[in-house]
Amino acid sequence: xxxxxxxxxxxxxxxxxxxxxLISALQDVQAKFNYISPAVMRAVCDHLGxxxxxxxxxxxxxxxxxxxxxxxxxxxxCLGTACHLKxxxxxxxxxxxxxAVTRGHTSKDLNFxxxxxxxxxxxxxxxxxxxxxxxxxxxTHRKLKKVLKELK
Amino acid sequence: MGDAMAQVSTxxxxxxxxxxxxxxxxAYRESILAERDPNRTVIIVCHGTGCxxxxxxxxxxxxRKSIAAAGxxxxxxxxxxxxxxxxxxxxxxxxxxxxxxxxYQKVKENDAEEIVKTTLLExxxxxxxxYRDPRTDELIPYDYEIPxxxxxxxxxxxxxxxxxxxxxxxxxxxxxxxxxxxxxxSMTPEEVLTAVEAAGLRGRGGGGFPTGRxxxxxxxxxxKNPGPVYVVGNGDEGDPGAFMDRTLMEGDPHAVLEGMTxxxxxxxxxxxxxYVRMEYPLAVRHLSIAIEQARALGLLGENILGTGFNFDIxxxxxxxxxxxxEETALIxxxxxxxxxxxxxxxxxxxxxxxxxxxxxxxxxxxGNVPQIIEKGAKWFSKLGVPxxxxxxxxxxxxxxxxxxxxxxxxGITLGRIVEEIGGGVPGQDRFKAVQTGGPSGGCIPYExxxxxxxxxxxxxxxxxxxxxxxxxxxxxDCVVDVACYFLRFLxxxxxxxxxxxxxxxxxxxxxxxxFSKGKGSQEDIDDLHSLARxxxxxxxxxxGGTSPNPILTTIRYFKDEYLTHVVDHKCPAGxxxxxxxxxxxxxxxxxxxxxxxxxxxxxxSGEKKKPHTIDASACIRCxxxxxxxxxxxxxxx
Numbered sequence: 001x002x003x004x005x006x007x008x009x010x011x012x013x014x015x016x017x018x019x020x021x022l023i024s025a026l027q028d029v030q031a032k033f034n035y036i037s038p039a040v041m042r043a044v045c046d047h048l049g050x051x052x053x054x055x056x057x058x059x060x061x062x063x064x065x066x067x068x069x070x071x072x073x074x075x076x077x078c079l080g081t082a083c084h085l086k087x088x089x090x091x092x093x094x095x096x097x098x099x100a101v102t103r104g105h106t107s108k109d110l111n112f113x114x115x116x117x118x119x120x121x122x123x124x125x126x127x128x129x130x131x132x133x134x135x136x137x138x139x140t141h142r143k144l145k146k147v148l149k150e151l152k
Numbered sequence: 153m154g155d156a157m158a159q160v161s162t163x164x165x166x167x168x169x170x171x172x173x174x175x176x177x178x179a180y181r182e183s184i185l186a187e188r189d190p191n192r193t194v195i196i197v198c199h200g201t202g203c204x205x206x207x208x209x210x211x212x213x214x215x216r217k218s219i220a221a222a223g224x225x226x227x228x229x230x231x232x233x234x235x236x237x238x239x240x241x242x243x244x245x246x247x248x249x250x251x252x253x254x255x256y257q258k259v260k261e262n263d264a265e266e267i268v269k270t271t272l273l274e275x276x277x278x279x280x281x282x283y284r285d286p287r288t289d290e291l292i293p294y295d296y297e298i299p300x301x302x303x304x305x306x307x308x309x310x311x312x313x314x315x316x317x318x319x320x321x322x323x324x325x326x327x328x329x330x331x332x333x334x335x336x337x338s339m340t341p342e343e344v345l346t347a348v349e350a351a352g353l354r355g356r357g358g359g360g361f362p363t364g365r366x367x368x369x370x371x372x373x374x375x376k377n378p379g380p381v382y383v384v385g386n387g388d389e390g391d392p393g394a395f396m397d398r399t400l401m402e403g404d405p406h407a408v409l410e411g412m413t414x415x416x417x418x419x420x421x422x423x424x425x426x427y428v429r430m431e432y433p434l435a436v437r438h439l440s441i442a443i444e445q446a447r448a449l450g451l452l453g454e455n456i457l458g459t460g461f462n463f464d465i466x467x468x469x470x471x472x473x474x475x476x477x478e479e480t481a482l483i484x485x486x487x488x489x490x491x492x493x494x495x496x497x498x499x500x501x502x503x504x505x506x507x508x509x510x511x512x513x514x515x516x517x518x519g520n521v522p523q524i525i526e527k528g529a530k531w532f533s534k535l536g537v538p539x540x541x542x543x544x545x546x547x548x549x550x551x552x553x554x555x556x557x558x559x560x561x562x563g564i565t566l567g568r569i570v571e572e573i574g575g576g577v578p579g580q581d582r583f584k585a586v587q588t589g590g591p592s593g594g595c596i597p598y599e600x601x602x603x604x605x606x607x608x609x610x611x612x613x614x615x616x617x618x619x620x621x622x623x624x625x626x627x628x629d630c631v632v633d634v635a636c637y638f639l640r641f642l643x644x645x646x647x648x649x650x651x652x653x654x655x656x657x658x659x660x661x662x663x664x665x666x667f668s669k670g671k672g673s674q675e676d677i678d679d680l681h682s683l684a685r686x687x688x689x690x691x692x693x694x695x696g697g698t699s700p701n702p703i704l705t706t707i708r709y710f711k712d713e714y715l716t717h718v719v720d721h722k723c724p725a726g727x728x729x730x731x732x733x734x735x736x737x738x739x740x741x742x743x744x745x746x747x748x749x750x751x752x753x754x755x756x757s758g759e760k761k762k763p764h765t766i767d768a769s770a771c772i773r774c775x776x777x778x779x780x781x782x783x784x785x786x787x788x789x
Binding site: 018019020021022023024026027048050054057058061062063064065079080081082084085086087090093094097117118119120121122123124125126128135136137140141142 | 201202204205206241242244389390391392393394395398430431432468469471472473474485486487488489490491492547549550551555556587590621623625629634637638641645647750752774775776779780
């Protein structure tokens, strides 16, 4: 952790010590450490002069903040309306069964995170799944199994 | 000046070169146009999120390689340009030739060689890549003849698909920042404000509040109470099934910046913010590059175009909360707080960011502003219909042949959008309903297909314009399930601050859950209806206040379907899990075993090459067998 604290200071130095930068700072810190640990939260709040309770309030309110370590690979299943109509929900259920994990959680081997998103705005690709930033257009259970197998 | 200009390169790296005046901008544009040969072939490869996912970067790379390999030294070597989304996403990756307009769809990497040989060298179209009208079976070679584009009127989207969004020179070449130059040099702030009022522009983000009136309120408040004024571009496009704002920010980011700068001039603001959803990484990237390039040319920042006007824009990424599309929640989020709405009034135009007058407009609204200034309020007010002027962008998605982004004049009928532009419903002769306005909108049945699409007509049928999502449903879609879907979405996104929304949504969802299981009674349907009215009246912000719309419209137009669920315990669309059974038609089944392999329960049995059967007692109705069956033998009822 001591080593990574050097990094966090480099990130925080980009933000003037004002409370308004709380969300942006947490986003950048999370991008670096992949989740927000209590120590990281304290460092961010101390830097910006924000009470730590407000830091946690923000981090638990907004969906994109992670408070637990993440898996190696990130699977995001879109559940926007178009994807819903075209079977997005069935894909999540199938992945939940395959990976033995419920949505919003990380598989036991820490290999995969399974998440759902409200809409990726890529409705022509419905149902769409994003695996590690790669969009999988008109996804099917079979295609996804192949993609995940390659990552294992 | 010439040398300095040459340093503004397409790579996104811009040297410090500030345009000293409006005349400087005009001269710069002339010099860009002079460098370009209008007859040179430009091959446009769409690089919107959809086409990228379908492999357009590989197509562009293969085209470059094939062109180089063809050794076209004698001819003018065509330029490959990557642009924002053309809107016709279901046909991507798209490749379009300019100036001819030759349109290729679903292009793959290995088509590149043939395109270069047949089209570039021999001058003939590659027939198999042309668009074929699904209704007439006719081949349509040029983009402007394709019904999807022909019936649109592209005002805000006019540049998207023509310009490279990360090269400001492209924007300037097509006339970008002319309106800003005009406003700053030949109009007073009051004249700009009057023009926006006279144009009749209404907010494109959902509410439809007159933009000019909103600006007027901010100006008056700032006069009474001097101090800073802020402008905000709302790009927190949260409605599922909508991607108008994403396309605009990705494909023509300068239109948003220019609109905001003109607005800032009218309002006397010097700082602006664009609030973008974090799910849109490409939009963030393109906006950041655009801001950097505009600053470098002196179109943003201090002393814009030498007029002494200062204005700068900062990007804030949303952190994944639907409610932050609401103005006061968005402001809270900009201030680094939890995104909870506060009661209005005071409206942000009176007391917004840091307690100062703040104008929040949707990015599409901002995108209209430069056009109004350039072509005049009179021109704009003649587009569309009297109380809904201009055009509106819709994302046409769901069970429709041509999925994509369409921009149409207000007042066009719903049926024309779905049928003429959208090409109808795949495999069926009519749609069942169209859901407009996102989770807070309503379902409009086929019978009302002649409803004009404008702010007031949509409200009159119980739906709303919203931000422009338009989701087409067919007979395989269940209205109870759709209402459930939106309610669940809103329940999750409710910030929890006010009681009607926090508990009301849960209570409504309990009713719907019951119906989808075939339980409940007719009385429950009526109770749900009155509960919905109470939540509408009692919620703090629009999220709760409009949340019953999907329920109210589906009960209003599809009460029979609700009754079939609760009285007959059937889901006619075959969606609600507790009310359906899967079976295999022995006449169609060829015994390929695909379903048996896919079944997570292992409850499908049968010998190879003989009809299979599903053990209904073990079936969890996951639908995998239906998805996998290659011959369509799996039935649901």
